[in-house]
Structure formats: C-alpha cells, structure tokens
Amino acid sequence: MEPNNTPLSHSVTLDKAKCKGCTACLKRCPTEAIRIRDGKAKILQDLCIDCGECIKVCPYHAKQAATDPFEDLQKYKYNIAVPAPTLYGQFHNLKDIDYVLNGLLAIGFDDVYEAAKGTEAITDLTLKLLAEGKLEKPVINSACPAVIRLISVRFPSLISHILPVVAPVEAAAMAARKEAVEKTGLSPEDIGVFFISPCAAKATTVQNPLGLKASPISGVLSMKSVYMKLLPALGKLSEIKPISTSSLEGISWARIGGEIKALSRGKCLSVDGIDNIISLFEEIEDDENLDIDFIEALSCTGGCVSGPLTVENGYVAKMRIVEIAKAQGKKDLPRTPIDLTDEELTWSEPIKYRNNMYLDEDFAVAMQKLEQIETIYRDLPQIDCGSCGSPTCKCLAEDIVRGYADEIECIHNLRKRLQSLQQEAE
Amino acid sequence: MPNVKLHYDIDGNDFTVAGQASSNLKKVLKQLGVSTEVIRKAAISMYEGEINTVIHGKGGAADVEISTDKLIITFTDHGPGIKDISQAMQEGFSTATDEARELGFGAGMGLPNMKKYSDALNISSVLGEGTTVEIIIHLT
Known part of the structure; x- marks a missing residue:
C-alpha cells in the first residue's frame, strides 16, 4: 500500500497567549503529534488524528476546536x-x-x-x-x-x-x-x-x-x-x-x-x-x-x-x-x-494509509537513521520527562535524527555536562 | 551496508506483557518504510514467538536483525527443549499448561502460524537445554 501524504488541515487550534508550554498535552497525545517549541505547543499536522485529548487535558484552555460560527x-x-x-x-x-x-x-x-x-x-x-x-x-x-x-x-x-x-x-x-x-x-x-x-x-x-x-x-x-x-x-x-x-x-x-x-x-x-x-x-x-x-x-x-x-x-x-x-x-x-x-x-472513496513514521525514502539511509536513533537514545536519561519539548526520550532521539531538535535540548544531560565541566575546572 | 539489531528480553513469568516486542518491531518497520504485508507477517510471527517463549521456554530473548533484503528473528530460550520437532509443527498439537490454556493459549497454532507467516523457519532444540527458533522474512 502506498502512503498518501497530502497535507491535512485539523480542527484543533492553539490560543498562543493562553499556552504556557507545559507538558500536559505533550504527554497526553496518543500519536505523539505535539512538541513544545519556543515555549508553546505545536501540533504536527501529519500525525494529529483530531481525537481532542489535548483540548480536554489543557489546564489553561489554550487548545480549542475550530468550529463554525x-x-x-x-x-x-x-x-x-x-x-x-x-x-x-x-x-x-x-x-x-x-x-x-x-x-x-x-x-x-x-x-x-x-x-x-x-x-x-x-x-x-x-x-x-x-x-x-x-x-x-x-x-x-x-x-x-x-x-x-x-x-x-x-x-x-x-x-x-x-x-x-x-x-x-x-x-x-x-x-x-x-x-x-x-x-x-x-x-x-x-x-x-x-x-x-x-x-x-x-x-x-x-x-x-x-x-x-x-x-x-x-x-x-x-x-x-x-x-x-x-x-x-x-x-x-x-x-x-x-x-x-x-x-x-x-x-x-x-x-x-x-x-x-x-x-x-x-x-x-x-x-x-x-x-x-x-x-x-x-x-x-x-x-x-x-x-x-x-x-x-x-x-x-x-x-x-x-x-x-x-x-x-x-x-x-x-x-x-x-x-x-x-x-x-x-x-x-x-x-x-x-x-x-x-x-x-456506502463509501465511494478509499481510506488511504498516511505513513508519517518512515525516516527516509531510501531504505539504506532509513537504516542508518534508525541506528543513530538507537545510539542517541542510549545516551538519554530515559525518564520521558518532556522538558525538551518531545514527549519521550525515544521521540527526542527520533526528532534529533529527523532534524527537528538538538541533542542539547536534554536538560538532564546538559546538567551532567555542566557538572563534569565544573569538576574539571576544580 | 548498515544492519539494524534489536534485542528483547522475554520474561518467563508474565504472559500479559507478550506483544510488547511485536509492537516495538512494527514501529521500527514502519520507520523503515517496509510494506504493510511484511509488517503483518513480522507482527504475527513475533507475537506467536514471544508467547511460545513464555509458555514453553520459561522466558528467554528475541533478537531481530534487519538487513536490506531480509528480517531474521531468533527466539532463544533455556526451557525443557522440544522432544519431537515434527510433532510440534503440527497444527493443533500443544503441550501448554492448564494455566496457559485458561488464558486462551495452547491451540497448537503457534509454530504452524510462525511457519505460515514467514519465508523460512529453522528450529534447533536440545532436551533439557533449550530451543532456538529462527524465522526469516524477506522484505521485498
């Protein structure tokens, strides 16, 4: 089955002024479609399934559904x-x-x-x-x-x-x-x-x-x-x-x-x-x-x-x-x-597979990226805190390899690095 | 050529976690852009293998090796071993415990299903030492 990746618009929208960039929706999203970027929640349109869980869980009511007036x-x-x-x-x-x-x-x-x-x-x-x-x-x-x-x-x-x-x-x-x-x-x-x-x-x-x-x-x-x-x-x-x-x-x-x-x-x-x-x-x-x-x-x-x-x-x-x-x-x-x-x-149109997970169209490159993900993941604390803006450590590793995030965004690893620098200085 | 290796420990005391390795493998194969048909074959083989390793092998491990043309999954356990491999491969034959049967396992379809959904299946077993089941699935 060939993946179909034409862009999709979604009804879930964000009121930026209300969003505090907390991890409530990030951790709740069942398809890992949310990242926190520049202190605000960002929905990855390709992954969102419009379930509305983020709307329900947001403590600041920043997530809304765009309905008609x-x-x-x-x-x-x-x-x-x-x-x-x-x-x-x-x-x-x-x-x-x-x-x-x-x-x-x-x-x-x-x-x-x-x-x-x-x-x-x-x-x-x-x-x-x-x-x-x-x-x-x-x-x-x-x-x-x-x-x-x-x-x-x-x-x-x-x-x-x-x-x-x-x-x-x-x-x-x-x-x-x-x-x-x-x-x-x-x-x-x-x-x-x-x-x-x-x-x-x-x-x-x-x-x-x-x-x-x-x-x-x-x-x-x-x-x-x-x-x-x-x-x-x-x-x-x-x-x-x-x-x-x-x-x-x-x-x-x-x-x-x-x-x-x-x-x-x-x-x-x-x-x-x-x-x-x-x-x-x-x-x-x-x-x-x-x-x-x-x-x-x-x-x-x-x-x-x-x-x-x-x-x-x-x-x-x-x-x-x-x-x-x-x-x-x-x-x-x-x-x-x-x-x-x-x-x-009866439906007249088929439902198409939207594969948004694949890492690269070239199989060999995808394999390399998968290895990189595993290598990066091994170095992460694996506590899935969400502070980096990705929902899990595995997801951060994937985001880094996909070019959506920097490794430096792991606050725990950053602290470790600072501590070792401090020790070196002493 | 790069090849990806994945390792899953399979706990011998818990049926209810069976399926986790399969779920993880499915995700990896989707990331690689492998076809839906191959993913389905891999998922069923992985799931049946995990359950076999829990029920018969008293736990063990699954090792997955993905190369450009094929996927090899090797289940290793240190259980009692299989007395008669050709009998074990027959549909409906099962030595599952009552506990496993109560949970709906023991239909005698584990190994036959793994054979059905893979391109090659090799078993080696030594009584009293354990069993290794290797399945190969072609990616193209």
Missing part, C-alpha cells in the same frame, strides 16, 4: 439543525427530547433532523453487510472519525477492516437536505445543514471527508456554543410540537455500547478511550485467533457523551442518555425509514 446560518436560505444525540444528555431533568428540538427552532433554525435517525439506516446496512460475509473480520465501525484517522496513520493493515459506510450524522445530513429540497423547492446549495457536535474530529471531517468525495454537512457548530443559546430559549418555549421520530437504539449511539446494542448479533466488542483502542488494535494485528465479528470503537471514554465540545460531565451525560433513550422507547413511535439507498450510504 452561528452566523454562518446567514449564508443559506433554509437551515436545518442536526443535533448529535449527545446534546440531549447536556440538560438537567430533560423530560422529552422535543423540548430541545423545539428550542433549536426557537434559536433560528428552520428545521431539525435528528442525527439519531441516521443510525437506524446505518444499523440496517451493517446487518446486511455482516450477513453477506464479504467484510474482513473483525469489522471496525466507522462512526468515530478519530478512530478512522488513527487506523490511517498507525494501523494500515486494519484499513480493510473498516465498515465502508457513512457516519450516522452524514446519513442524517443527506436525508435532511433531500427532504428540505422537496419541501421548500430550493436548490440543495441554498440549504444549510449544521451538525451540533460534541466532537472536534467531526469538524475536520467536513473539510477532509472520510470515504466520501464531499461532506453532506454545511457546517459544524460546537455543542457548547449551541448550549449557551439553547438554555435561555428553552425556558421561553410556549408550545412543544412533537418533532422527534428517533428510536431508543438511535439515541443510545451517544454512549459506548449503543451501536452494538442496535446490532444485537454475533461476537461484538465495544472499546472506548483512545489508549484502549490502540492496545486492542495492536493485539488484532498480532493475533490471528481472536474471533471477533464486530468492533465498536469510540475515541472518547464512555463514547460521544465525553466529547471535547460537550458541557456536562461525560458520566452524568451517559446516565441521562440511558434514561432519555428509555423514555423515547416508551413513546412507541412508528419507525419512519430514512429515504437513502445503500449506495448513498
């Missing part, structure tokens, strides 16, 4: 809000989803289409594909863009295992636009479809779609910012129209376990938290005999409820999602199928 609604003649089901878990004592959906209309949207609706079509198609038996096992879900990007940079042999199906929010966005065109007679470009997102990686996916030529989503609004507008509006609602048609299963996708609960078939496994996913994927690469049919992997612990753009504590939100999904199930709503073909729901 609410004012972008003015660009379109008709605007549809597509809320992730995680939004429902942000409110205290929410009795009915319809409060939130009516609230979205009150703050300026013309229509609402639940992302949870998209899950139903995805589940149906997944079951069909699993029954056909043509997919390589274990099949890995495609709902979490950070997981797909992780595979594309770290686990090239697992690319062929990814479910080649659009994410629920993309299915919902496609269906929402289609319905709106029929309803309003406007052309598709005049319709704004805005995802209300708990997730930084989803924002990147609109610019750099995964598996699709172009994203059906017009813009991504951060859940935090929409929450601030929604909260006052909810108190002023005079009438609650019944809007929601989503199912218990659809809403449950907001938490880990939701997707495989909906599948309820075969040997399925749920894994959450990016580090747990990495160790599982390592094992899948190595062990032929694991015998797993389907893996639901969500980068955030607990699932999308813990996304970096949420307001509420992820565990509290998860508990609420369970309650809200149950209440929705009790409504016994008729299931209204999404009007999309299997072809529309």
